[in-house]
Amino acid sequence: MTALTKSWERLAVPLFILAAWEVFSRSGVLPQALLPAPSVVLHTWADWITGFDESSQANSGRWLADALSSALRVAAGYAIAAVSGVALGIAIGWWRWVERTVEPTIQMLRPVPPVSWIPLAIIWFGIANKPAIFLVFLGAFFPILMNTIHGVKTADRNLIRAASMMGATEQQLLRHVVFPAALPSIFAGLRIGIGAAWMLTVTAEMVAVKSGLGYVLWDSYYFLRYDLVLAAMASIGLLGFATDGAIKLLMSAALHWQHGSTLQSREG
Amino acid sequence: MASIDLQNITKIYRDAKRKRDLLAIDDVSLSVQPNEFLCLLGSSGCGKSTLLNMIAGFEKPTTGTVTVGGKPVGGPGADRGMVFQQANLMPWLPVWENVAFHLRLKGWRKADRRSAAQEYIDMVGLRGFENHYPAELSGGMSQRVGIARALLLNPQVILMDEPFAALDAQTKMDMQEELVAIWQKQRCTVVFVTHSVDEALVLGTRVAVMTSRPGRIRELIDLDLPRPRDITSPRFNDHKRHILNLIREEGMQQRSVAAA
Ligand SMILES: Nc1ncnc2c1ncn2[C@@H]1O[C@H](COP(=O)(O)OP(=O)(O)OP(=O)(O)O)[C@@H](O)[C@H]1O
Ligand SMILES: [Mg+2]
Numbered sequence: 001m002t003a004l005t006k007s008w009e010r011l012a013v014p015l016f017i018l019a020a021w022e023v024f025s026r027s028g029v030l031p032q033a034l035l036p037a038p039s040v041v042l043h044t045w046a047d048w049i050t051g052f053d054e055s056s057q058a059n060s061g062r063w064l065a066d067a068l069s070s071a072l073r074v075a076a077g078y079a080i081a082a083v084s085g086v087a088l089g090i091a092i093g094w095w096r097w098v099e100r101t102v103e104p105t106i107q108m109l110r111p112v113p114p115v116s117w118i119p120l121a122i123i124w125f126g127i128a129n130k131p132a133i134f135l136v137f138l139g140a141f142f143p144i145l146m147n148t149i150h151g152v153k154t155a156d157r158n159l160i161r162a163a164s165m166m167g168a169t170e171q172q173l174l175r176h177v178v179f180p181a182a183l184p185s186i187f188a189g190l191r192i193g194i195g196a197a198w199m200l201t202v203t204a205e206m207v208a209v210k211s212g213l214g215y216v217l218w219d220s221y222y223f224l225r226y227d228l229v230l231a232a233m234a235s236i237g238l239l240g241f242a243t244d245g246a247i248k249l250l251m252s253a254a255l256h257w258q259h260g261s262t263l264q265s266r267e268g
Numbered sequence: 269m270a271s272i273d274l275q276n277i278t279k280i281y282r283d284a285k286r287k288r289d290l291l292a293i294d295d296v297s298l299s300v301q302p303n304e305f306l307c308l309l310g311s312s313g314c315g316k317s318t319l320l321n322m323i324a325g326f327e328k329p330t331t332g333t334v335t336v337g338g339k340p341v342g343g344p345g346a347d348r349g350m351v352f353q354q355a356n357l358m359p360w361l362p363v364w365e366n367v368a369f370h371l372r373l374k375g376w377r378k379a380d381r382r383s384a385a386q387e388y389i390d391m392v393g394l395r396g397f398e399n400h401y402p403a404e405l406s407g408g409m410s411q412r413v414g415i416a417r418a419l420l421l422n423p424q425v426i427l428m429d430e431p432f433a434a435l436d437a438q439t440k441m442d443m444q445e446e447l448v449a450i451w452q453k454q455r456c457t458v459v460f461v462t463h464s465v466d467e468a469l470v471l472g473t474r475v476a477v478m479t480s481r482p483g484r485i486r487e488l489i490d491l492d493l494p495r496p497r498d499i500t501s502p503r504f505n506d507h508k509r510h511i512l513n514l515i516r517e518e519g520m521q522q523r524s525v526a527a528a
Contacts, residue, residue, distance in 0.1 A: 161326055162356040166370040166421065167346035176372065180360045257360040257401045 036227040045231035070212040077136025078197045089148025114138040132204035139200035140193035151185025187251040198240040270337030270424035272300040277332035294482035305458045307472035315483030316461040349418030351428040355410035357402040364398040367416045388416035408435045428460045
């Protein structure tokens, strides 16, 4: 198959949805303001990015700043979640006593929806970056942690035997055997985590922060600018897609040894 | 060079799930002299791997002591190289990194590890496959990587758990020859587990025939056959007949115990 037909395969469904939406929106079944056509959304979005005709009013030309402030919150919370989730996950998976002392607390905190921490987050951190970063951390931390624990626990005991036969200390076992063995699971957790991270940044921005894509989204709702609401939603989707793609790239680089041994490697 | 001493070893596996204990090894005493090539011969499930794992330090005997080179075995260590029943290679490392894993643990630089690994890769005939990953190797090739990895430790003692069981006849014969040559060159002590009478007779300086569960040493047989071993010679066949008789008796006793 050529590259062209392949990218056509990927684009067919989104293009069809956009075309149907455009037709439906122009048909006048609903007032245009309630469901703006894709062309209108695109127009507003373009102004939001470049500021060429001020059609997005106060937001005109401010897209990059908005996207950047959301992305930085995601990056900060996600980085903290990734480092602490992987480290704690390895400790819980490896040492029984850590599991016994820490795991019950974790399992009790895990079902509490991150969103329900918003009141406390605002009280503790005020209205700014910190409550958003805290929420992002909460959302990404648990999937990363759970998957890391699973990866460590399902590591092949025989590989640990082989390494200790070659004189590995406990620390070396963790670094040279347990961590690489858990890496496929860890990446599964990282990919779930990045989705949660974007969801929670936007949620936090709608409630507790006065900048970012989520803030624009909620603010535009008050001003009945549904074209901007949709442009904000599309921006979040695209950025989420891009960050997940980046993690996927990182993953296939780190797990290149799996090529040829998993189902995934079937697609050429 | 190191001798291995097993004194009155018993091993009971506690089976918590079925609330039943399993006597795997029953009062085994055995000493292996330095530079000896001992073959442990026995049927499936008789406790060969268990015995080997206790020498390696992966399992602790329930009673009795294991000493290697005069020192009691406390746990696994690089003085005893082990080749496992399954190759147990790190799937995320290429062949040469698997072979040189010990040097990675010792903090050697990459270039030094790479050149040190080459000698052993050549020894097991895997030149050209240095950068392959375990998923890209055949079963026999993986097993050879496992052997190279154990040899690189330059250990006093090499423990092998049916390393050639999964190989075809031709490769098996080549590998057996290779192993004897390596053993003669490195002057190490080898304990080799197998359930093949021929293999034990081709390789060993001594054969320990084990009973079925619980594992005991049924008989120790010295092999003073010249090398390379001729599997068609009358003396080879005398030994073979004797061992096969032992195994047959063992099987008959098992069945009569089961019938009673
Ligand atoms: N970790 C374990 N826990 C409980 N029972 C075990 C364990 N390892 C081995 N056994 C039992 O001990 C007995 C001896 O097992 P072992 O693996 O030593 O046999 P083997 O002689 O190596 O057999 P094979 O030739 O099939 O590899 C078996 O009955 C087995 O069920
Ligand atoms: Mg076995």
